[in-house]
Amino acid sequence: MKRFWSERIRTLVPYTPGEQPKDRVFIKLNTNENPYPPSEKVLQAIRDAAGEGLRLYPDPEAVSLRRAIAEYHGLQPEQVFCGNGSDEVLGLCFYAFFTPGKKVLFPDITYSFYPVYTQLFGLDHEEIPLNDDFTLPVDRFLGGNGGVVICNPNAPTGRTLPLSDIRRILNANPDVVVLVDEAYADFGAQSAVELISEYSNLVVVCTMSKSRSLAGMRVGYALGNADLIAGVNCVKNSFNSYPLDRLALAAGEAAIRDREYFELTRNMVIKTRERTAARLRDMGFTVHPSNANFIFITHPQVSGKLLQQGLRDRGVLVRRFDRPRISEYLRVSIGTDADMEAMCAACEEILKG
Amino acid sequence: MKRFWSERIRTLVPYTPGEQPKDRVFIKLNTNENPYPPSEKVLQAIRDAAGEGLRLYPDPEAVSLRRAIAEYHGLQPEQVFCGNGSDEVLGLCFYAFFTPGKKVLFPDITYSFYPVYTQLFGLDHEEIPLNDDFTLPVDRFLGGNGGVVICNPNAPTGRTLPLSDIRRILNANPDVVVLVDEAYADFGAQSAVELISEYSNLVVVCTMSKSRSLAGMRVGYALGNADLIAGVNCVKNSFNSYPLDRLALAAGEAAIRDREYFELTRNMVIKTRERTAARLRDMGFTVHPSNANFIFITHPQVSGKLLQQGLRDRGVLVRRFDRPRISEYLRVSIGTDADMEAMCAACEEILKG
Numbered sequence: 001m002k003r004f005w006s007e008r009i010r011t012l013v014p015y016t017p018g019e020q021p022k023d024r025v026f027i028k029l030n031t032n033e034n035p036y037p038p039s040e041k042v043l044q045a046i047r048d049a050a051g052e053g054l055r056l057y058p059d060p061e062a063v064s065l066r067r068a069i070a071e072y073h074g075l076q077p078e079q080v081f082c083g084n085g086s087d088e089v090l091g092l093c094f095y096a097f098f099t100p101g102k103k104v105l106f107p108d109i110t111y112s113f114y115p116v117y118t119q120l121f122g123l124d125h126e127e128i129p130l131n132d133d134f135t136l137p138v139d140r141f142l143g144g145n146g147g148v149v150i151c152n153p154n155a156p157t158g159r160t161l162p163l164s165d166i167r168r169i170l171n172a173n174p175d176v177v178v179l180v181d182e183a184y185a186d187f188g189a190q191s192a193v194e195l196i197s198e199y200s201n202l203v204v205v206c207t208m209s210k211s212r213s214l215a216g217m218r219v220g221y222a223l224g225n226a227d228l229i230a231g232v233n234c235v236k237n238s239f240n241s242y243p244l245d246r247l248a249l250a251a252g253e254a255a256i257r258d259r260e261y262f263e264l265t266r267n268m269v270i271k272t273r274e275r276t277a278a279r280l281r282d283m284g285f286t287v288h289p290s291n292a293n294f295i296f297i298t299h300p301q302v303s304g305k306l307l308q309q310g311l312r313d314r315g316v317l318v319r320r321f322d323r324p325r326i327s328e329y330l331r332v333s334i335g336t337d338a339d340m341e342a343m344c345a346a347c348e349e350i351l352k353g
Numbered sequence: 354m355k356r357f358w359s360e361r362i363r364t365l366v367p368y369t370p371g372e373q374p375k376d377r378v379f380i381k382l383n384t385n386e387n388p389y390p391p392s393e394k395v396l397q398a399i400r401d402a403a404g405e406g407l408r409l410y411p412d413p414e415a416v417s418l419r420r421a422i423a424e425y426h427g428l429q430p431e432q433v434f435c436g437n438g439s440d441e442v443l444g445l446c447f448y449a450f451f452t453p454g455k456k457v458l459f460p461d462i463t464y465s466f467y468p469v470y471t472q473l474f475g476l477d478h479e480e481i482p483l484n485d486d487f488t489l490p491v492d493r494f495l496g497g498n499g500g501v502v503i504c505n506p507n508a509p510t511g512r513t514l515p516l517s518d519i520r521r522i523l524n525a526n527p528d529v530v531v532l533v534d535e536a537y538a539d540f541g542a543q544s545a546v547e548l549i550s551e552y553s554n555l556v557v558v559c560t561m562s563k564s565r566s567l568a569g570m571r572v573g574y575a576l577g578n579a580d581l582i583a584g585v586n587c588v589k590n591s592f593n594s595y596p597l598d599r600l601a602l603a604a605g606e607a608a609i610r611d612r613e614y615f616e617l618t619r620n621m622v623i624k625t626r627e628r629t630a631a632r633l634r635d636m637g638f639t640v641h642p643s644n645a646n647f648i649f650i651t652h653p654q655v656s657g658k659l660l661q662q663g664l665r666d667r668g669v670l671v672r673r674f675d676r677p678r679i680s681e682y683l684r685v686s687i688g689t690d691a692d693m694e695a696m697c698a699a700c701e702e703i704l705k706g
Contacts, residue, residue, distance in 0.1 A: 001580040004530050004554060005587075006452045014590030017413050028409070037405035046403040046600065052390035054569035054604070056381070057562070060370050084437055088593040099359045120591040122475075177357050201357060209410070216407035216599035227354040234358075237367030238473045240441040246569035247399065247600045251407070 012120065015113045018319050027342055029333040030317040032155075032184070032294050034213040036268065036336075038251070039261040042214070045254035046247050058246045060237075065244070068253045069221055073193050078226040081233060082252070084243040086183055086207035086220030089232070091117050092239070093203055093222055096231040097177040098123050102146025107136060109326055111155045111181065130157075134288060134296075138165045142172035151181040153189045156321060156331040158290025160189045170199045177228065179203045184292035186211035186266050187273070193223055200225045210293055211266050212255040219244065219252035269293050269334050276332075276340040283347060294333045296326075302350060304328040310350035316343050365473065368466045371672050380695055382686040383670040385508075385537070385647050387566040389621065389689075391604070392614040395567070398607035399600050411599045413590075418597070421606045422574055426546050431579040434586060435605070437596040439536055439560035439573030442585070444470050445592070446556055446575055449584040450530040451476050455499025460489060462679055464508045464534065483510075487641060487649075491518045495525035504534040506542045509674060509684040511643025513542045523552045530581065532556045537645035539564035539619050540626070546576055553578045563646055564619050565608040572597065572605035622646050622687050629685075629693040636700060647686045649679075655703060657681040663703035669696050 002010055018031035037043075066080040073080075083089035094117040098104050101124060106114050108127040118125040128140045134157040141148050148169055153160040170178050180192045182204055193204050203224040209215035222232055236243065244252070255262070277287045277295055288296045298304065304327055308320045311330075319331045332343065355363055371384035390396075419433040426433075436442035447470040451457050454477060459467050461480040471478040481493045487510040494501050501522055506513040523531050533545045535557055546557050556577040562568035575585055589596065597605070608615070630640045630648055641649045651657060657680055661673045664683075672684045685696065 002584065004450055004581055005584045006448065006450055008452070009449055009584060009587055009591075012587055012591050014587055015594060016590075017410070017594040020410060020412055022412075022416070031410055033410065034408050036408065038407050042407075043403050047400060050396055050399040050403065050600075054391050054395075055387050055389065055566040057370070057373060057384055057386065057568040058571070059373055059375075063375075084593060084596055087595070091592045095359065096362055097357055097359055099361070116591045120588070213408040215410040218411070218595055218598040228357055231355065231358040231362060234362055234365055234367055235473070237369075238362075238365050238469045239444045240437060241368060241370040242440070242571055243437055245571040245598065245601055247403075248598055 008122070013116065015116045019317060021317065026315055026317045027335060027339045028317050029335055029339065029343060030319040031215070032210055032333045033215050034210060034265065034269065034293065035334070035339060036213055036265040038213040039255060039258040041258045041261070042251050042254040045250040049247050049250040054246055058242050058244060058249055060241045062244055062249055065249050065253045068256045072256050073223060075196065075223060076226070079196065079223055079229055081222040081229045081236070082244055083220050083236065085209060085218040086181070086205050087113060088243060089205050089220040089222050090181065091120070092232050092235045093179055093205065094118065094123065095121050096235045097179070097203070097228070098147045100124065104147040104149060105141055105145045106149040107154065109134065109157060111151045112321070114149055134159050136161050136165070138168055141169045145173070145176065147176045148173055148178045149181065150178070151183070152192070153184045153290065153292040155184065155292070156294070156319070156326070157296045158288055158292045158294060160291040163190050163192060163195070166192050167195065170195065170202055174201060177201050177203055179205065181205045183207045184210060187293045188270055188291035196223060196225065200227070203228055208252055208255055212262065213265065214251060214255055217248050217251045219248050272337050272340055273334045275337070276334065276344065279344050280347065283344070283351060294331050296329050296331050298329045299351070304330055307347070307350060310353070311343065311346050314346040314349065316346050361475070366469065368469045372670060374670065379668055379670045380688060380692045381670050382688055382692065382696060383672040384568070385563055385686045386568050387563060387618065387622065387646065388687070388692060389566055389618040391566040392608060392611040394611045394614070395604050395607040398603040402600050402603040407599055411595050411597060411602055413594045415597055415602055418602050418606045421609045425609050426576060428549065428576060429579070432549065432576055432582055434575040434582045434589070435597055436573050436589065438562060438571040439534070439558050440466060441596060442558050442573040442575050443534065444473070445585050445588045446532055446558065447471065447476065448474050449588045450532070450556070450581070451500045453477065457500040457502060458494055458498045459502040460507065462487065462510060464504045465674070467502055487512050489514050489518070491521055494522050498526070498529065500529045501526055501531045502534065503531070504536070505545070506537045506643065506645040508537065508645070509647070509672070509679070509682070510649045511641055511645045511647060513644040516543050516545060516548070519545050519548065523548065523555055527554060530554050530556055532558065534558045536560045536563060540646045541623055541644035549576060549578065553580070556581055561605055561608055565615065566618065567604060567608055570601045570604045572601050625690050625693055626687045628690070629687065629697065632697050633700065636697070636704060647684050649682050649684050651682045652704070657683055660700070660703060664696065664699050667699040667702065669699050
């Protein structure tokens with residue numbers, strides 16, 4: 001019907017998140033969740049905060065959480081913005097830093113929420129085709145635009161840009177914001193956070209959904225110089241004063257402070273990833289080098305569609321994007337060793353098929 | 354500096370939430386929080402959900418929560434949208450239903466976030482002056498506009514529009530959305546929810562922050578016909594797929610299902626409000642009739658500014674809006690009987706001078 005819809009949302013095409021099955025139990029390798037539970041310290045912090053205080057609004061400035069994040073990254077609290085998951089943080093950053101009529105650049109194959117934000121906020125963008133091996137054509141990002149967005153490691157390919165290339169892009173774009181989305185960087189990429197002191201045009205966006213096992217709590221954040229962070233705050237305070245509830249604030253702070261558990265679990269994911277990649281290569285899969293908690297794979301003998309369906313039939317959910325250039329690929333999140341063993345066994349069965 | 358800020362946020366004036374003091378303990382009557390804790394069933398639901406499952410994304414459709422809300426209001430789940438507090442829900446509704454160039458109407462004295470949303474989203478609006486007694490000039494809202502927003506009971510006045518007037522406004526605006534913000538309706542106003550089956554242009558926005566004692570958990574929702582709700586969903590899914598975390602979903606569902614506790618606590622607030630209003634009137638205050646969990650008061654012998662400062666000096670926080678027509682007024686949230694006793698005693702002291 002759309003009778004009462006505003007004119008500008010009639011053509012809006014929303015982002016489609018990965019399936020959250022409710023009917024049966026799957027080995028869930030489709031939304032890049034962490035296979036390990038949150039730290040026990042996080043659960044304790046939530047239990048401690050789940051009391052009478054919930055009748056009161058949360059701290060709209062998230063001071064305590066921002067202080068903990070700043071300490072972790074060696075920054076000042078004024079350089080930290082916290083939001084309701086990195087999706088909200090990214091959306092607010094797009095609105096804060098990019099201006100209609102000036103093209104924002106990002107790759108053709110990347111996080112598919114970026115073009116949705118530009119559409120929502122009436123921004124213009126240009127999708128730069130990745131090279132055939134899914135590496136980034138850095139030369140195409142060197143200026144003459146209204147901003148740059150790089151997901152690093154990139155989703156859904158897992159490919160990583162070295163810091164030297166990020167530097168080249170920052171140097172060539174001194175008057176616009178370069179946003180580096182590091183949702184997956186904790187799984188092996190070099191973070192651009194160390195460049196924040198050098199570049200006033202750099203914003204790095206992080207999430208606790210992946211490497212901190214907190215997808216269920218919606219905690220994301222942006223890092224950058226205080227002037228940039230003030231801009232995101234201005235937009236946030238014009239939309240929703242309190243995006244993080246009291247339990248999310250408590251959980252996020254406990255998660256960022258528990259370095260030991262973080263190191264333990266991310267290293268387990270990294271080891272499982274490398275073991276799985278090796279095994280799949282032995283089975284004839286092309287597996288792109290990944291520094292994320294997923295791998296991007298294709299097989300010359302089975303179509304992406306059949307492989308995804310075959311895995312689903314065997315109780316394993318993975319994600320496939322029905323888009324040009326990558327429709328034959330599957331993005332497989334890294335689960336436990338047992339999850340990946342089951343996934344590999346299912347692949348073997350399908351290949352024998 | 355604002356060097357890298359997008360052109361359109363350079364003049365944006367964000368909403369200012371009420372103070373959340375961190376330094377000392379106040380009797381906090383400044384942000385319309387509920388003085389009673391959330392239901393024990395809510396706290397238990399949170400504890401039950403605070404486990405391993407937090408590593409997984411929440412349900413982006415909030416199916417279970419929406420079902421519970423629909424049952425409570427006698428609607429279908431397709432008629433319910435859930436968001437991160439009613440502020441987010443309102444923002445998404447403004448974007449979904451109002452079109453740039455067509456004036457949205459709301460009163461000059463109302464929730465001060467409304468003009469912020471119109472600024473953020475590039476919308477036009479007209480502020481219709483309330484009558485001198487802060488009642489709504491209904492005739493000024495009867496058509497020729499791009500939408501209507503009515504906070505009922507109104508904030509910060511507490512004044513309520515009868516359903517017959519809401520009907521008149523709905524009848525006179527058949528081609529645009531009439532949004533009724535019922536954040537405070539549970540404290541004594543007649544809800545417009547019963548009109549949803551009759552009017553396809555009606556959206557009612559509710560929150561669990563006030564009457565459900567859950568300001569700390571950020572749960573708000575919109576009710577309307579399925580086509581309108583689909584519009585809000587379209588915007589939400591273009592901004593943030595998962596605005597409610599797993600604990601907020603669990604808390605919200607438990608809260609809406611616990612009718613007994615809800616009735617008990619809202620009736621306590623209502624009784625305390627009436628008792629406080631009577632006492633303040635005896636002290637010479639003008640107290641507007643209120644169906645909300647706050648009262649709007651002024652005194653002929655003390656300025657609003659001095660009264661607010663005097664209360665603060667005595668450990669009581671209340672809210673004053675330094676805006677035309679209402680700068681002599683204080684908005685006082687209803688606390689426990691003891692809170693209000695302390696507040697009234699402080700007023701007596703101040704009046705004695």
